[in-house]
Amino acid sequence: MAGRPDDTGEAGRRAGLRAGTARRTDAGRGGRPRDTALDERILRETFTLLTEVGLHGLRIDAVAARAGVPKSTIYRRWPSLAELAVDAVDAALGPREFPAGKDPLADLARIIVHTWRLLMRPPLTTALPGLGMELAGHPRAAAAYRERVIAPLRDGAIAAVARAVDTGAWNGPDPVTSVDMLVGTFLYRLTYLGQTPDLDEVFRVAELIAGRALPGPDVA
Amino acid sequence: MAGRPDDTGEAGRRAGLRAGTARRTDAGRGGRPRDTALDERILRETFTLLTEVGLHGLRIDAVAARAGVPKSTIYRRWPSLAELAVDAVDAALGPREFPAGKDPLADLARIIVHTWRLLMRPPLTTALPGLGMELAGHPRAAAAYRERVIAPLRDGAIAAVARAVDTGAWNGPDPVTSVDMLVGTFLYRLTYLGQTPDLDEVFRVAELIAGRALPGPDVA
Incomplete structure (x- = not known):
């Protein structure tokens, strides 16, 4: 045993x-x-x-x-x-795995909608960013937080953008930079500026980064 | 009296x-x-x-x-x-006012370098984002933090991008979105992902957003 x-x-x-x-x-x-x-x-x-x-x-x-x-x-x-x-x-947070579908841009849209809904659920909106910040002082737990709380959705989004790059459907920066720009803009406005970006705003920023139109939030 | x-x-x-x-x-x-x-x-x-x-x-x-x-x-x-x-x-943080110069892109580069240096100073790197987060629970102090700690540099950067837009020197999104993208990407990598973006990386992201080359960090 x-x-x-x-x-x-x-x-x-x-x-x-x-x-x-x-x-x-x-x-x-x-x-x-x-x-x-x-x-x-x-x-x-x-x-x-x-x-x-x-x-x-x-x-x-x-x-x-x-x-x-x-x-x-x-x-x-x-x-x-x-x-x-x-x-x-x-x-x-519950299960956060998204199997790759036929359209990587639709996959990305689904991940955006899911992440936004998770973060807009009242206790999580304030608890999650604060916890991430507090954990910075506990290196081992901070690594666990990044691996288990942040990575599943972030990696899923990066993979979807990478598939879009492969099929020539992405006019924005490399996948990692694109996703960090999108998540970063959203979290900065939410946690530092005290704004609550709606889903349309998140998609507008995503389209600016992608350099093209994306399937809308109703894809999810 | x-x-x-x-x-x-x-x-x-x-x-x-x-x-x-x-x-x-x-x-x-x-x-x-x-x-x-x-x-x-x-x-x-x-x-x-x-x-x-x-x-x-x-x-x-x-x-x-x-x-x-x-x-x-x-x-x-x-x-x-x-x-x-x-x-x-x-x-x-000390004085954080930047008078407008002849070249708005050089003004922006100076603000980026100054902000990066401030945030990379050891106690501030961890203290500042954490404080911003903790203040979220104190609405009046959070508003004061946004107005007095965040706004001076953020508004300066937005004004510089707006001047660049006016002279046709900006190929990126509107000034507010551009600055939030840049600051957001930087803070997300610093505070959530535990990375320490160097100045070259910050400028690379700024150029991706601007859709053009920018004066380098040595402008400051």
């Missing part, structure tokens, strides 16, 4: 929780079956607390009390509060 | 401190002369504390202890910790 990857704690546990797909396995540090419902409850309560008090206000006692478990249950599952917070946000 | 604008506290006091130009006046809530050196010391210690503990960790007792003044001295001058924090950042 001890040699199996998902028996070794960290890696297997994290893989199991990736993208909100927490599931019952026979892994876990104590060698006992994981209780998926318990994991989900802890993550849900953690996320609620995060939206209320931010990462700096998150206390293990509060999580334990709200989830109705002893602190040791949480300590066994997550090596730090920051990593618990990343898992909680990952789970709250 | 009571009718003079700079005797009435808030407005006059804030005007006096605007853009780091704190100066001795005969205003002040107690009717006594302002002690500029004292203001500057409080702002400097506040800024140092901010870079160490963030806005959520800022305590009036700590500011008072470090500045060697009673808490009442601080309370008399600033209506809230958040507003003290905005003043402290404003003062730490």
